[in-house]
Amino acid sequence: DGGITQSPKYLFRKEGQNVTLSCEQNLNHDAMYWYRQDPGQGLRLIYYSQIVNDFQKGDIAEGYSVSREKKESFPLTVTSAQKNPTAFYLCASTPDRGRAVAFGSGTRLTVV
């Protein structure tokens, strides 16, 4: 089945450690996105990529980094510079501009 796979579903890390969240899609979508969601809040855009080897900062990019070396993959690294990394992270993709967005099932990151 085609879809977006985020792994792992739950992730625990110690404060000060970098951690990379995986996002893989087999939908042949060009554009991919990372969002952060805090309890009771909406989705905030971290980074997005319209094409391989290119990406742009969203509204809350500080403390995060991404890469887009392959069309299928858009990993997100939460660095130690991110002051409050505990959150629910969602990856999304869309085939081209203006089409409906597909979402992964999310990764819940807890930093202790």
Next chain:
Amino acid sequence: DAKTTQPPSMDCAEGRAANLPCNHSTISGNEYVYWYRQIHSQGPQYIIHGLKNNETNEMASLIITEDRKSSTLILPHATLRDTAVYYCIVRTPAQDDKIIFGKGTRLHILP
């Protein structure tokens, strides 16, 4: 910032129609209105979208006002499984498609 405004929460009795409003007064001519919903701790699910005509699919209907400054998502016969946060967004098939979500409307279906 999100280009849409939605009420933070709404209640609807089970079996009745749920009408969720969205204000997008600054929408431009080539921007589409999209609706998604998110059930607790899952990824958002696409529901419907439209440009200026009313749209209907197996999940819902979308009514867009003639001036396109607001829209209403209608769930015709709400069930308990429709309890979720509903997001209305506007998007344009432009070069820089950031896809910004607001806080959405938390819909409670009452038994």
